[in-house]
Each structure stands twice: as C-alpha cells, then as structure tokens.
Amino acid sequence: MSDSARHGNPRPQGSRIDPYFDQYAQRARGMVASEIRALFAVTARPEIVSLAGGSPYVTALPLDVVGDMVGDLVAGQGSVALQYCTAQGDPGLREKICEVMSLEGIKAHPDDVVVTVGSQQALDLITRIFVDPGDVVLAEAPSYVGALGSFAAYQADVVHVQMDDDGLIPEALAETIQRLTSAGRTMKFLYTVPNYQNPAGVTLAAGRRHRILEICRAAGLLVIEDNPYGLLGFDGEPPRALRADDPDGVVYLGTFSKTFAPGVRVGWAAAPSAIRDKLVLAAESAVLCHSSFSQLAVREYLATQPWREQVKAFRELYRQRRDTMLDALSAQMPEGCRWTSPAGGFYVWLRLPDGINSKAMLPRAVSSRVAYVPGTGFYADGSGTDHVRLSYCFPEPDRIREGVRRLAQVIEAEIDLRATFGSVPSLGGPGSDTPGPGDL
Amino acid sequence: MKRLDHVVVLAGGLSPERDVSLRSGRRVRDALDEAGVEVTIADADAALIPSLLADRPDAVFPAIHGSYGEDGAIREILDLTGVPYVGSVASACRGAFDKPTAKALVAAAGISTPDSVTLPREIFHDLGANAVIERIIARLGLPLFVKPARGGSSLGASPVRTAAELPTAVVSCFAYGDTALIERFIEGTEVAVSVVDLGNGPQPLPAVEIVPGAGQYDYTARYTAGQTEFYTPARLPDAASDEVTKAAARAHSALGLRDISRTDLIVSEAGDVYFLEVNVSPGMTETSTLPMALDAAGHEFGEACLTLLQLAAERKV
Numbered sequence: 001m002s003d004s005a006r007h008g009n010p011r012p013q014g015s016r017i018d019p020y021f022d023q024y025a026q027r028a029r030g031m032v033a034s035e036i037r038a039l040f041a042v043t044a045r046p047e048i049v050s051l052a053g054g055s056p057y058v059t060a061l062p063l064d065v066v067g068d069m070v071g072d073l074v075a076g077q078g079s080v081a082l083q084y085c086t087a088q089g090d091p092g093l094r095e096k097i098c099e100v101m102s103l104e105g106i107k108a109h110p111d112d113v114v115v116t117v118g119s120q121q122a123l124d125l126i127t128r129i130f131v132d133p134g135d136v137v138l139a140e141a142p143s144y145v146g147a148l149g150s151f152a153a154y155q156a157d158v159v160h161v162q163m164d165d166d167g168l169i170p171e172a173l174a175e176t177i178q179r180l181t182s183a184g185r186t187m188k189f190l191y192t193v194p195n196y197q198n199p200a201g202v203t204l205a206a207g208r209r210h211r212i213l214e215i216c217r218a219a220g221l222l223v224i225e226d227n228p229y230g231l232l233g234f235d236g237e238p239p240r241a242l243r244a245d246d247p248d249g250v251v252y253l254g255t256f257s258k259t260f261a262p263g264v265r266v267g268w269a270a271a272p273s274a275i276r277d278k279l280v281l282a283a284e285s286a287v288l289c290h291s292s293f294s295q296l297a298v299r300e301y302l303a304t305q306p307w308r309e310q311v312k313a314f315r316e317l318y319r320q321r322r323d324t325m326l327d328a329l330s331a332q333m334p335e336g337c338r339w340t341s342p343a344g345g346f347y348v349w350l351r352l353p354d355g356i357n358s359k360a361m362l363p364r365a366v367s368s369r370v371a372y373v374p375g376t377g378f379y380a381d382g383s384g385t386d387h388v389r390l391s392y393c394f395p396e397p398d399r400i401r402e403g404v405r406r407l408a409q410v411i412e413a414e415i416d417l418r419a420t421f422g423s424v425p426s427l428g429g430p431g432s433d434t435p436g437p438g439d440l
Numbered sequence: 441m442k443r444l445d446h447v448v449v450l451a452g453g454l455s456p457e458r459d460v461s462l463r464s465g466r467r468v469r470d471a472l473d474e475a476g477v478e479v480t481i482a483d484a485d486a487a488l489i490p491s492l493l494a495d496r497p498d499a500v501f502p503a504i505h506g507s508y509g510e511d512g513a514i515r516e517i518l519d520l521t522g523v524p525y526v527g528s529v530a531s532a533c534r535g536a537f538d539k540p541t542a543k544a545l546v547a548a549a550g551i552s553t554p555d556s557v558t559l560p561r562e563i564f565h566d567l568g569a570n571a572v573i574e575r576i577i578a579r580l581g582l583p584l585f586v587k588p589a590r591g592g593s594s595l596g597a598s599p600v601r602t603a604a605e606l607p608t609a610v611v612s613c614f615a616y617g618d619t620a621l622i623e624r625f626i627e628g629t630e631v632a633v634s635v636v637d638l639g640n641g642p643q644p645l646p647a648v649e650i651v652p653g654a655g656q657y658d659y660t661a662r663y664t665a666g667q668t669e670f671y672t673p674a675r676l677p678d679a680a681s682d683e684v685t686k687a688a689a690r691a692h693s694a695l696g697l698r699d700i701s702r703t704d705l706i707v708s709e710a711g712d713v714y715f716l717e718v719n720v721s722p723g724m725t726e727t728s729t730l731p732m733a734l735d736a737a738g739h740e741f742g743e744a745c746l747t748l749l750q751l752a753a754e755r756k757v
Binding site for chain 1: 454455456458459460462483485564565569595596607610612614615616651658659662664665667669670671672726727732
C-alpha cells in the first residue's frame, strides 16, 4: 500500500519533493543538478579516456609497503592513532612539514603550521576567517576551481588578474588593486598558485615574485600561496616559495595529496601567528580535530620511507606523460589551437580555435569517448569558454595519445559546425562545470 | 505469482543520462530489497553477458536511460541471452525512442502532436543554415521547441522565442545528437502520464502536472529537488484529465509498448491535448514522475516493481 493510501489522505497538491527548498541559505542557491556535472558520471567508465580528472597516479606508490606501515601504525601506536588530537595537528607531523617546506626555502617553526583536511580545508578556513559577503578576493585568471568554490561559499566577489606564460602579471595586479581601491572596494587577499598552476600549467617567473610581494605589501594585502605542485617540477630545483621571502605577508598552503596520496586528506597552512591562532579556532569549530590516523600515517611515511625518492619517481612519471601529451597535441590538434607547456604539475591549458565553446562541446566529446574540463569552471565571471583543461597525470601514455586523437576529431567537428552556423551564443546551464574529485 | 530468487537491475550505460540511470537503478534496487528480493545492479558493460549466463536471474529490470537502454539495444542483448525482462521489446523501443517516428505512429493513431520538422546536421551544412532556418520559421512560425531526435532528460532541448534564438538552439541540440526535431511550441499545461501493466492490462496512472519554478523543465529543474512543483493528479478539467490518460494509453498501444511507459503531453490553453514524446525506460529517481503517479494510484513502488518482474519472469522467452 502506498504512503498516501496508508495514511488515508491524498498526496498534498503541489509537492516539491524537498519541503525545505525555501529555507536554504543564499549561498546554497547555486548547489543544483548540473548537466555538465552529470556528463562526468560517464567518464568513470573505462571506455572514456578522461583527460578531465586531476587524480594523482597513486598506483606508482609501493602500496604493499604502505600497507605494512599502516598495519604497524595501528598495532604499535593505535591508542594515539585512533584517538582525538589537537585542532592544530600532530606536533611530530608539523615538524616533518617544516622539513618539507624547507625544500622551497621556507624557514618555519612547527608552531606556525596548522594541519588541515587537504589544503582545500585550509582554503575554506582562510576564507571563513577573512571574507564577509561582498568582499573582494583577487585570483589569477584562470584560477583553481576548488578555491573558487570556497570563495563562492562565503559569497566573496572574485576579481581575476591577468596572467601570461610567466604567471601573474605584476602590472595587472597593481592596476587592479588601484582600480578597486579607487572604487572603495574591500580586498581581503590575493590567492595564487604560483607553481605549475592549475589549470594553466604556468609558473610565476622568479623575477616577478619579489614584485608581486612588494605590490601586495604596499597595499596591505595578504597573499595566499597555494602550492600543491611545487615539488613536482620536471627541471631543476623547486621554485622558491613566496613565503620564503615574506613570512609575515604570506599564508602558505601545502598538501600531501600529490607527493604522497590524496586519500589521506592531509594538508596544511603555514601562517603568521595571529592568523594561525584564528585558523586553529576555526578548524576546531569545523571538525573538532583532524584524523589522527591519517596524520600519523603521513608522519610515519615521511619518517620511515624514502619519500624524496618517491617524489622523484612521480616527477619522472608525470614528465613522460606531459611529453606524451604535448607530442600528441602537436601531431593531432587542428589549426587555431594553442596550448601551454607546463614545466611541472598535472595540466595543459588548451585554447580552442575562435568561436568554439568548450562547455557546449563537452557532450559531443563525451559521446566520442573523451572528457576534459571546460575552461568556464576556472573563472568566477563566466569567462573561459574558449579554453579546456587537459590533465595528463592519471591516464597511461597510450590512453593520453588516444584521448588527444579523439579530442582533435571533436574539435574538427565543432569547427565544421561553427562554419555552418557562424558564431552563435551558447546556452549555459546552471551548476558546476567541473568534475567532482572522484570523477575520472 | 512466480517467486523470484534473484533479479538484476540494469543501470548506468554510456549515455549522458548515466547519472540519472544510476539514481533510478539504486531506487529500484532499494525498493526491491525492501520487498525481500535478492537484487543486484549491473551496468551495460563487458561483464554483463558473462554474468547473466553464469548466474541467470529470474528477470531483469532495465533502468538504463538514453541510448542502449531505450533504443532497443539492451533488450536485444537480453533476448540473445534468454533472460526475461520488464518492458518493451526491442523493435517497439526503436520506434518509441526515435521521437519523429514515435510522433508519426502516434499521430496515425489519432493523437495530435505539434507540427514539426526533423533535420540532420548535414542538411544545414550542405544547404546553408540560414536558408534552412528561414524556411523552418516560415513554415512553423514561433515559438518553437528544439530537441535531439533521440535522447532524454531534456538534454540538448531548448525553447525558441525569437528567430535569432533558433541557430543557438539547433547548435545546442547537435551537442547531444546529429538530428534535430524542431516542433511548434505549444503553450499550456505540461503533464506526464505513466502507463503500467500490473497484470490487468496497461492502465494509465493519474497524470502528474509539472510546474518548473524557473519556467523551463530542463535538466536542472528535473533533478534538483524543490525546483519543480508537481501536482498529482494534474489540475486539469475532468474532460482534459480524461483525455490525457486516454492519449497515453493509446500511445502505449500504438507504439506496441509493454509493461511500462511514460508519455509526456501538453494541454494547450484551448484544452487540446498534444503528444510530445514517450519513454520506455522512465526515470525512477526521487524527482521522477512515474513513482509519484504510482503512489497517487495507491501502488507501493517496491511492490509494483516486484509485480512487473514477476510478470516478466512468467513470460516465455
């Protein structure tokens, strides 16, 4: 018997399924079913070559060794690993984090560090403690989608600053700050991914770093340096961190998601002491404390395993895949396409021929069994229709070649459609334009 | 009725409706599980045929939407493996899934359907898009509605209010398929009428009226709980209400459908009923109209799914 028949009354007229629909906060209005997001469900199937997801190739880890290490951790230190800890994070892990940051020139004390659930939570906490609705956050154009999500959740007004092949353009930053200051806007921080940027793949030139810091210092603007890929450069030493030269003006965000494994969800923020104190309190209210188990697993990994050698192995693996993708793009892409040549990290940023819309093209690409992320996901202002982000971190080289071959055919078909209909505006659906972290 | 030891719910597939299908499949599985049936979910992939042959289920409930699920392909495979299934046979699915074909068959059975043209992508290329578009508007007028000839969940579908919007709508449509169905847009009340056969012949369920909050019943309005208001039964005059249920039953019959279908119709402001399209593997998600209609008719969802599977299992393969 149906619910309505059982209770003896008819279904109330005008059901909306979700009785709380009108009670959600304003910031939840954009959380809707997305046509583009639904397409990414298909990319989980092996028939699809996904150049969309940014998942590290964790299969390259010595999984049996890690398994033994985790088993020993529970057997030997279970009473600590399975217990609550402090919101700032395990002191031993924070010491190790300082060692990791020293590779990029940062001199930090473990007290400066707050452990977070991936660096994504650090982004959330930073935005939570700084941003009131309507405040301006400056970010590169394009910028990391996860950061834009956090900024949107706190109703920040993201203003993008132009980049070129050498990263953020200092003059553009200065001009933007001046313009916003003149307009009486409240700017809270500059968010930047200086190394092997997601999605553009470019790196902030060494010569620009001091200038960027100077501009921000002069404007009293905090810098949020998000650096997930800094140790994954393909040539030479890791770039020197911004925080190394201005520890009072830069909050550094790091993560073990790329150098170890995203599944442990361990990241961190290294911040000036006053900001650190607020981050600890904010973290406490958000999660009480982080996973002791994950923190100790990472601490043990750093203490007992040759992690620097493993990072080197990751670098070599990703370098080969980067080369495969760049070679395939050169061989396959139709005229009018341009792309970046990343010196590290996971991503190539591909510009499509004039008039081709990356978001509108995605369904056809998925039908042709290749996936990418439309550029629109990396802008807060609707830009990016002419770009796609391609990732080479997860697919094997032969899959990368096949994916690029399929994508080239899809772009050719779009060029043909464009020639038939001319330039027409694209219908844009609401909701997210990017895959979830588990969609590959 | 036959006792079922093991059934399979098919969900997923490779179409853009995969996510919707997975949600439909999970809901059917949970309902059957609650009804006490051993149920597994399977995808349409390389493991399907070996698993059906190795562990033959009593019956299969196809909940795959879009291509494979609704174009007859998966039904052919089930026939080839000798496994009974809920729903229409492959040949009927082919006719129903292709919207222009379904419109023609239903129109031949005496049901009105909006005037339309069906054009492949190449014709715009070869004859010139502007000339073709000009002819479409001259012939059908405005407003129009453009959708892929094959596919569902409103993907690639959009209304056209002005001539300038038509090229955009056609290009968006071609993102999901190579043939566009362009039909005259009928203003009115949108309803979905499901037809189920629970052993007493195909019976239309109460019409569900669809009132999308943002104006168009697009993908977001379909699958974001709260964005669309549903009235069951539809707020139609008795005569129109009677006519939509009859039209759905006639469409089900004219297309040779079996067990279950959902027909989408529109009742114009003048009270005329128009057939829009039919689905042989209707959505079963929390925001889908068929489960709402079952509930309104006094059928418990899990029991209805179970009955459909039992009836399928009793059929000769």
